[in-house]
Amino acid sequence: MERKIRVLVAKPGLDGHDRGAKVIARALRDAGMEVIYTGLQQTPQMIVEAALQEDVDVIGLSILSGAHMTLLPKVTQLLKEQQMDDVLVVAGGIISDADAAILKAQHGIAEVFGPGASTQDIVRFIQDHVSVSRE
Amino acid sequence: MSPANETALRRSGVNSQDLVARLRVGDRRSLARAISMVETGGPQARELLAAAYPYAGNAHVVGITGPPGAGKSTLVTALALEWRSRGVTVGVVAVDPTSPFTGGAVLGDRIRMQALGGDPGVFIRSMASRGRLGGLARATADAVAMLDAAGFQVVLIETVGAGQGEVDIARAAHTTLVVEVPGMGDDVQSIKAGVLEIADVFVVNKADREGADKTVRQLRAMLHLADRQPGEWEPPVLTAVATTSTGSAAIVDAATRHLAYLRETGLADARARHAAERELAAAVQELALERLRGQAWHDLVARIASRERDPYGSAEELFNALFHG
Structure with missing residues (x-):
């Protein structure tokens, strides 16, 4: 039986705005994925521990607080320490193009989706990249 | 593969x-x-x-079921914390519904389980309810077996209580907690839902709300109507306010007492035999289907659908081919 794509959707840090995360969770569900939603104010440690227990293929991080250059590299660093760097990590939120370029080039973030990104694009990106990493 | x-x-x-x-x-x-x-x-x-x-076979498996919004995830957290305070390790399998339309699911039980984070004595796994080979009960039992083999001493299974699937899960657990909340309708609701039969312990959660006493009274009254042998387990009706961990100790005590009761009366062995039989039957069924699903199978399906053949004779034909072919 085909295993469904499992995605952890998490909000690292202190901002309390999770409308975007919930919209994404819903869109991924509608695309047939199993979405584990962990709620607000997650530390990088909590996120990586949940990703490990849930054996997810993808982590989606939603962040609006501006602390992305601290928190997102911390998540990917912890994943590396757990030998979980085969997990696809994508981010969404208010992240400048310059920051996004650094996160992608240096910190193992596969893609950054800003305001206005369509849920279809996000779904397609995940489907394409998970099937590649599974082959 | x-x-x-x-x-x-x-x-x-x-x-x-x-x-x-x-x-x-x-x-x-x-x-x-x-x-x-x-x-x-x-x-x-x-x-x-x-x-x-x-x-596997060492863990105390506890099923927790009840209507959506009854506070099951919060209660699971409170109970897990109570067990942890007693030095007992806890695995959790939290089941949420799969969308029947897309096959996807949003599994949100972890939101209420934050307090359990960072403890190596706890392992939480979310599971979607549909589309599992051999059904939900099978998938949860298999996940429980892994947590059990990994040495977790108590394994909690959380499910939305609404149907046969949940009753099957209850059957796989040693102890089933049914969570009710005040104001969910009159006492006839609990008769028709069939939860009276599966509950080993009742928990009236959100007991700080109006009407909790009435819910407790109604449940006790219903339970007294049941025909029980002397010495037979009578499900206690306990109250809880899971958000403040109120009542957790009494619930953990009751669950522990229930396991002791199962062991003392020999019911634990009887249940283990029933479970073993179900597991064997399921494994045989899965294996048989896997071996039989070939070209001949699909031909027969088409001919049965057009009423050329019947499923009963066809099954015998397939089996005979398997054993003598």
Whole structure:
């Protein structure tokens, strides 16, 4: 039986705005994925521990607080320490193009989706990249 | 072997024996991967379950069910914390519904389980309810077996209580807690829902709300109507305010007493035999279907659909071919 794509959707840090995360969770569900939603104010440690227990293929991080250059590299660093760097990590939120370029080039973030990104694009990106990493 | 399964193996780079050996010494990633593999099903899953089987059977398996919004996830958290305070390790399998339209699911039970984060004595796994090979009860039982083999002393299974699937899960648990909340309708509701039969312990959660006393009274009244032998377990009706952990100690005590009751009366052995029979039947069924699903199978399906053949004679034909062919 085909295993469904499992995605952890998490909000690292202190901002309390999770409308975007919930919209994404819903869109991924509608695309047939199993979405584990962990709620607000997650530390990088909590996120990586949940990703490990849930054996997810993808982590989606939603962040609006501006602390992305601290928190997102911390998540990917912890994943590396757990030998979980085969997990696809994508981010969404208010992240400048310059920051996004650094996160992608240096910190193992596969893609950054800003305001206005369509849920279809996000779904397609995940489907394409998970099937590649599974082959 | 499904491609996903093959990847799962290659990603971990070990065989079933190694994976079981690693999860038994507390490697949480191996445990997580093992649960994924048994969820997926197929020959790989069977190999893994077989390798883990000698090490399972020690955990106290507790099912927690009740209507949506009753506070099950919060209660699971409160109970897990209580067990942890007693030095007992806790595994959790939290089941949420799959969308019947898209096959996807949003699994949100972890939101209320934050307090359990960062404790190596706790392992939480979310599971979607539909589309599991052999059904939900089977998938949860297999996940429980992995947590059990990994040495978790109590395994909690959380499900939305609304149907046969949940009753089946209850049957797999040693102790079933049914969570009710005040103001969910009159006492006839609890008769028709069939929860009276599966509950070993009732928990009226949100007991700080108006009407909690009435709910407790109604449940007790219903329970007194049941025909019980002297010495037979009578489900206690307990109250809780899970958000403040109020009542957790009494619930954990009751669950522990229930397990002792099962052991003293020999019911634990009887249940283990029933469970063993179900497991064997399910394994035989799965294996038979896997072996029989070939060209002949599909031809027969078409001919049965057009009423040329009947399913009963066809089944015999397939079996005869399997055993004598």
